[in-house]
Amino acid sequence: MDSRPRIRLLTRGDDLGAFEAGNRAIIDAYQYGILRNASLIAPAPNIHHAAHLVKQFPRLCLGLHITLTSEWDAPRWGPVSPAETVPSLVNRDGCFFRTTMELFRQGINIDEAVREVKAQLQLVRSLGLDICYLDEHMVPGWIFHPADTLRTPLSSAFKAIAREEGLIWYGDITTQAEALPASRDLPETLRHIQPGTYLLVTHPAYDDAETRQVVGSGHTQPGNLARIRAQDAQLLRAPEVMRIIDERHIQLVRYDEVSLL
Known part of the structure; x- marks a missing residue:
């Protein structure tokens, strides 16, 4: 048995279900690149397209990307739950607020947030998807109810849902893993990282007609988001990145494999 210290790389692709162009890129990054985990936005408009694709690749580890915000001008999305049952989560247009700060200022009802997260989980499971972990879209976990003098963060409720549902809470993995930037410097970084996770x-x-029209949340120019996300797609399939991973025997791992290593 090889007893040498190992380098383990947990690779995750976010926003599965938001764009068809994103769904295809994530599948290609798994099939032909280094991606091993993908996080689903249940309320997003292309979730059924995503489910159709990922069911063909059962070894792709799936997570629910807990979503309580809707940052783009288009597409916009709202709760999976009926809007009238989660009024503290929605704007006047029936969609989620654009930012976590807006959601916080609204005065979020924690019970409504829990109800919505469970509805999102039920939806993706109803599509025949095996969910392994929970993580957060736009990281709403810091939010607490303004009347709560203890300032109990919403992430505590999310973690409780994960335990109740037998899922991995991504925050438990984050404490074990050092984050790497998704940048053009990744090959150089991989050449020099030491054993660890x-x-x-x-x-x-x-980058296509669908993603080029997306604006909002810091991307005010059409095409900006498409360009940036296409760079991530290329990075995950870059021959140099794949060659270094092979040469250094870097293990590409799923969320459900981290606790086993």
Whole structure:
């Protein structure tokens, strides 16, 4: 048995279900690249397209990307639950607020947030998807109810849901893994990292007519988001990255494999 210290790389692709171009890029990054985990946005408009694709690749580890915000001008999305049952989560248009700060200022009802997360989990499971872990879209876990003098963060409720549902809470993995930037410097970084567990979070999508029209949340120019996400898609399939991983015997791992190593 090889007893040498190992380098383990946990690779994650976020926003599965948001764009068809993202769904295709994530699948390609798994099939032909280094991606091993993908996080689903249940309320997003292309979730059924995502489910159709990922069911063909059961070894791709799936997580629910807990989503309580809707940052783009288009597409916009709202809760899986009926909007009238989660009024503290929605804007006047019936969609989620654009930012976590807006959600916080609204005065979030924790019970409504829990109800919505469970509804999102039920939806993706109803599509025949095996969910392994929970993580957060736009990281709403810091939010607490303004009346709560203890300032109990929403992430505590999320973690409790994970335990109740027998899922991995991504925050428990984050404490074990060092984050790597998804940048053009990744090959150089991989050449020099020492044994340990590392996390690479990406947002892959293809640059096409769909993604070029997306604006909002810091991307005010059409095409900006498409360009940035296409870079992530390329990074996950870059020959140089794949060659270094092979040469250094870097293990590409799923969320459900981290606790076993």
